[in-house]
Amino acid sequence: MNPVRKRRLYLALFLLLAVSGTTAALMVALEQNINMFFPPADVVAGVAPTETPIRAGGMVLEGSVVRDPGSLGVEFVLTDRAGAEFTVAFEGILPDLFREGQGIIVQGELKEDGLFAAREVLAKHDENYMPPELMDIAGHQNQGADS
Amino acid sequence: MSFTSSIKTLWHKLGSPRWFYQMSGPWVIGFGIAALVLLGVGAVWALGFAPPDYQQGNSFRIMYVHVPAAMVAQSIYMSMGVAGLVLFVWRMKLADVAIAACLPLGMVLTALALFSGGVWGKPTWGTWWEWDGRTVSTLVLLFLFIGIYALREAIEDAGLKARASALVAMIGTINIPIIKYSVEWWHTLHQPASFTLTEKPAMPPEMYLPLLVMVLGMYAFAGHNIISRMRNQILVRESRTHWVREAMATGG
Numbered sequence: 001m002n003p004v005r006k007r008r009l010y011l012a013l014f015l016l017l018a019v020s021g022t023t024a025a026l027m028v029a030l031e032q033n034i035n036m037f038f039p040p041a042d043v044v045a046g047v048a049p050t051e052t053p054i055r056a057g058g059m060v061l062e063g064s065v066v067r068d069p070g071s072l073g074v075e076f077v078l079t080d081r082a083g084a085e086f087t088v089a090f091e092g093i094l095p096d097l098f099r100e101g102q103g104i105i106v107q108g109e110l111k112e113d114g115l116f117a118a119r120e121v122l123a124k125h126d127e128n129y130m131p132p133e134l135m136d137i138a139g140h141q142n143q144g145a146d147s
Numbered sequence: 148m149s150f151t152s153s154i155k156t157l158w159h160k161l162g163s164p165r166w167f168y169q170m171s172g173p174w175v176i177g178f179g180i181a182a183l184v185l186l187g188v189g190a191v192w193a194l195g196f197a198p199p200d201y202q203q204g205n206s207f208r209i210m211y212v213h214v215p216a217a218m219v220a221q222s223i224y225m226s227m228g229v230a231g232l233v234l235f236v237w238r239m240k241l242a243d244v245a246i247a248a249c250l251p252l253g254m255v256l257t258a259l260a261l262f263s264g265g266v267w268g269k270p271t272w273g274t275w276w277e278w279d280g281r282t283v284s285t286l287v288l289l290f291l292f293i294g295i296y297a298l299r300e301a302i303e304d305a306g307l308k309a310r311a312s313a314l315v316a317m318i319g320t321i322n323i324p325i326i327k328y329s330v331e332w333w334h335t336l337h338q339p340a341s342f343t344l345t346e347k348p349a350m351p352p353e354m355y356l357p358l359l360v361m362v363l364g365m366y367a368f369a370g371h372n373i374i375s376r377m378r379n380q381i382l383v384r385e386s387r388t389h390w391v392r393e394a395m396a397t398g399g
Contacts, residue, residue, distance in 0.1 A: 005237060008236045012235050019318050094273065129207055
């Protein structure tokens, strides 16, 4: 390779390395600040701030979903399956994947009385897809897992 | 002829737009036919015959558009980054032609991936858009495509235009591993990958085979689209040369 091209190649590699390094440093720094959701234990223990917009997550407790027959209002309990649970009130359309046992993230405000008033309910799903017939054969063993 | 010397010959030939133009005619037709067949068969198979998902029902079929669009958009960006390096170091004219040809389809496919992701996210997650690692890094990819396009429109001088866009294309490749690993590095709403070229897919064959056909079809379409654009660019840039006039006169 002639020297001019060699110099340009080194310059290109140096630039790539320098920018990668900067980006990596930035991401590591930001990771500390990523505003993840509060688990049920934090909500119950009072770690999560009240009357201010936050995210909280947990699993929908089986048998806890109460729908208001006259409106879109719904109340349900989010649990970590380790004793901590809190009640969420929401008014609006729930995502298709909302069901008992499903992993859910709620956005809204935690009230002083411990009720979580959600503005938004998000359902997480996993990367596994399966036809319904195969799912029946599998015996519902995946359903209710943290998906 | 040894292997290294044949690589060297190919390298020198690639430096000649004329050689590329004369070789690539059949490629355009081949990729075009492959794209038509694969995307046609894949779409009917995916939308009509693949079984619905046990949790999401039919809305999971959006995957058959979303995954090919996102995969091919990232591959196009990677090729553009490699072309950028080749242009930056060796000043190969064909590499600049390739960068210019990659931009429109890359932009459209990234936008399609974001849009189909929103349409899929609304019924399943319950939101059109969430600021998580995967969605934001894909948005950055769209801005990179748009940015390089705008940069090329803004610079008049051909040499400077080529070098500037090559540099941005090259450095922007850092975003590609970020997109790929975002779902593993951070807690995101987006699920991890179900379908990669290297691992066993997380779904049964009657679901992933149509997806594979759609992905291959999208790659074939990208080949068709990008090579056609490169050929047009070559004709425009070399319009004053003898061989282009001759090719135009004979209709080839």
